[in-house]
Amino acid sequence: MNSGVTPYILISIGVAFDLVGAIGLIRLPDVYNRLQAATKCVTLGTALILLGVVAASGWSAMGIKALLAAVFVLWTSPTGSHALARGAHIAGVPLWSGSVIDKYKEDTGR
Amino acid sequence: MHTFLLLLIIGTFLCLYRVAMGPTPPDRAVGIDTIGVMVVGICGIFGIITGQDFYLNVAIAWALLSFLGTLALAKYLEGRGFDE
Amino acid sequence: METLKRRLLDMLIIFVLWLLLTWSLDLQGVVAGAILAVLFALVLSRLLPPHVERLFSPVRWFWALMHIISLAFWVVLANFDVMYRVLHPNLPIRPGIVKVKTTLKSDEAKAFLANSITLTPGTLTIDIIDDWLYVHWINVHESLEDTEAITRDIAGRFEVTLRRVFD
Numbered sequence: 216m217n218s219g220v221t222p223y224i225l226i227s228i229g230v231a232f233d234l235v236g237a238i239g240l241i242r243l244p245d246v247y248n249r250l251q252a253a254t255k256c257v258t259l260g261t262a263l264i265l266l267g268v269v270a271a272s273g274w275s276a277m278g279i280k281a282l283l284a285a286v287f288v289l290w291t292s293p294t295g296s297h298a299l300a301r302g303a304h305i306a307g308v309p310l311w312s313g314s315v316i317d318k319y320k321e322d323t324g325r
Numbered sequence: 326m327h328t329f330l331l332l333l334i335i336g337t338f339l340c341l342y343r344v345a346m347g348p349t350p351p352d353r354a355v356g357i358d359t360i361g362v363m364v365v366g367i368c369g370i371f372g373i374i375t376g377q378d379f380y381l382n383v384a385i386a387w388a389l390l391s392f393l394g395t396l397a398l399a400k401y402l403e404g405r406g407f408d409e
Numbered sequence: 410m411e412t413l414k415r416r417l418l419d420m421l422i423i424f425v426l427w428l429l430l431t432w433s434l435d436l437q438g439v440v441a442g443a444i445l446a447v448l449f450a451l452v453l454s455r456l457l458p459p460h461v462e463r464l465f466s467p468v469r470w471f472w473a474l475m476h477i478i479s480l481a482f483w484v485v486l487a488n489f490d491v492m493y494r495v496l497h498p499n500l501p502i503r504p505g506i507v508k509v510k511t512t513l514k515s516d517e518a519k520a521f522l523a524n525s526i527t528l529t530p531g532t533l534t535i536d537i538i539d540d541w542l543y544v545h546w547i548n549v550h551e552s553l554e555d556t557e558a559i560t561r562d563i564a565g566r567f568e569v570t571l572r573r574v575f576d
Contacts, residue, residue: 230329230336233333233336235488235495236359237336237339238495240359244500244502246351246355247506247533247535247545250533251545251547253340253359255488257362257363259528264366264369265366267373268369271373277378277381279429280381280385280430281381283429284365287388290524292392293527293528294520295358295392295396295399297523297527297534299358299395300534300535301399302354302399302402305402306351306402306403308349308351311504316507319508319535
């Protein structure tokens with residue numbers, strides 16, 4: 216463990232983004248908008264926390280595992296979220312009433 | 326570090342609110358997915374606090390399983406089989 | 410011969426991943442990793458991605474690095490964008506689903522384009538049908554029918570690098 220200030224900076228930014236994602240999940244009006252906030256903020260927030268772990272522990276078992284976990288989260292989280300978005304649209308969840316256009320419904324009819 | 330842990334747990338409870346109140350099933354699924362990613366971060370902070378690296382093993386396994394769970398939920402919402 | 414080479418390459422990659430994940434060099438762990446690598450490469454060969462040999466091309470790695478740098482910039486911007494929209498008392502959003510045409514050919518490139526779009530400001534890929542990406546946009550521009558401008562805004566910034574990495 217080194218006691219520099221870098222891990223604290225990375226982790227505090229990451230936690231802040233995580234909290235913004237959670238607030239967005241509550242405040243935004245429909246499932247697609249919530250998915251946007253949750254995916255972007257929580258993915259980067261968690262990746263930054265794991266990078267903070269890397270900065271704190273350096274070239275050791277913990278650092279390497281945290282790096283792999285960060286890569287994995289950055290890779291899978293967007294994939295999972297667009298699977299969920301497609302599932303929601305096919306299950307028939309309507310867009311928020313203030314939405315302006317829905318090309319997907321026009322083209323696929325579902 | 327303990328402050329960060331507390332803040333992340335508060336964030337997890339905010340997601341839990343969406344899981345409990347979500348008007349439609351996909352809303353709940355989004356909440357569960359988000360909690361899954363946040364718990365990975367919580368595991369990382371636990372690793373720093375205790376200085377033991379097996380928490381990161383938990384984090385990797387959790388990320389994997391929550392991804393699979395999200396895909397399964399999405400397929401279930403589409404109302405199709407899992408082979409496609 | 411060609412397939413044998415590919416299997417060996419798969420085994421090598423799985424084995425290296427195992428070593429990184431366990432991060433120890435004691436005999437038991439290494440032997441278990443080698444056995445598992447052989448088993449996985451033989452049993453799951455159908456599920457592993459094709460063109461593994463491209464991992465050893467430095468030019469592709471260079472463009473992958475360029476892609477990661479530009480992606481990092483857009484991801485940070487996206488987070489501040491979401492922060493502004495979420496914390497603003499009036500929720501300034503104008504959502505809608507638009508469609509975007511991509512010129513990328515291979516499936517891996519399209520998958521990475523979809524992931525990159527999801528992480529950039531205000532956009533979330535919903536589905537890919539042939540060459541068309543359906544994208545949920547949190548703040549749709551005025552020019553609704555101008556597909557070309559929308560494509561340039563959403564997908565154009567990544568296609569240059571991704572084409573050189575995957576196609």
